[in-house]
Amino acid sequence: MAVQSATVAFEDTEHASMTKSHHGGAHVHVVTVERGMGQAAATMNGANLRELKTVGVCDRGGGYWVKCRNGQTIEGRLRVWDATGKGNGVFVVRSTSNNWPRNTLSSSLSIR
Numbered sequence: 001m002a003v004q005s006a007t008v009a010f011e012d013t014e015h016a017s018m019t020k021s022h023h024g025g026a027h028v029h030v031v032t033v034e035r036g037m038g039q040a041a042a043t044m045n046g047a048n049l050r051e052l053k054t055v056g057v058c059d060r061g062g063g064y065w066v067k068c069r070n071g072q073t074i075e076g077r078l079r080v081w082d083a084t085g086k087g088n089g090v091f092v093v094r095s096t097s098n099n100w101p102r103n104t105l106s107s108s109l110s111i112r
Contacts, residue, residue: 001013001014001031001032001033001078002014002030002031003019003023003028003029003030003031003109003111004027004028004029004031005023005024005025005027005028005029006024006025006026006027006028007021007022007023007024007025008021008022008023011023013109014063016109017108017109017110018109018110018111018112019109019110019111019112020112021112022088022112023088023111023112024088026084027082027084028082028083028084028085028086028111029052029080029081029082029083029084030042030044030049030080030081030083030091030093030109030111031078031079031080031081032078032079032081032093032107033057033065033076033077033078033079034076034077034079034093034095035059035075035076036075036076036097036098036099037074037076037077037097037098037099038077038095038096038097038098039095039096039098040077040079040093040094040095041093041094041095042079042081042091042092042093042094043091043092044083044086044087044089044090044091044092044111045086045087045089045090047086049081049082049083049086049091050081050082051079051080051081051082052080052081052082053079053080054077054078054079054080055067055077055078055079056068056074056076056077057074057075057076057077057078058072058073058074058075058076059075059076065078079093081093083111088111088112089110089111090108090109090110090111091108091109091110091111092106092107092108093106093107093108094106
């Protein structure tokens with residue numbers, strides 16, 4: 001969904017396979033959104049990444065996700081991953097559904 005770093009405040013990557021900007025500096029964070037409920041993990045150049053934050057989100061339609069309000073049913077998760085110090089390369093996120101048949105989906109992004 002997005003990459004945020006010390007060198008680039010925010011880059012939308014929703015429909016991209018590679019970032020347009022070069023990211024780096026004191027911090028590099030990658031934001032992902034998953035529909036449904038699953039167990040997620042992310043890597044950068046094969047190294048496991050730490051999940052910094054998870055927020056339950058609701059779909060407002062048209063792919064517009066917002067933080068759920070009290071009483072709403074969570075429809076997905078927005079996750080922030082720490083890729084600081086991992087260099088340029090390939091970010092991969094995988095999520096295995098909590099529900100049968102427990103399919104695993106993945107997505108990747110080349111970060112410059």
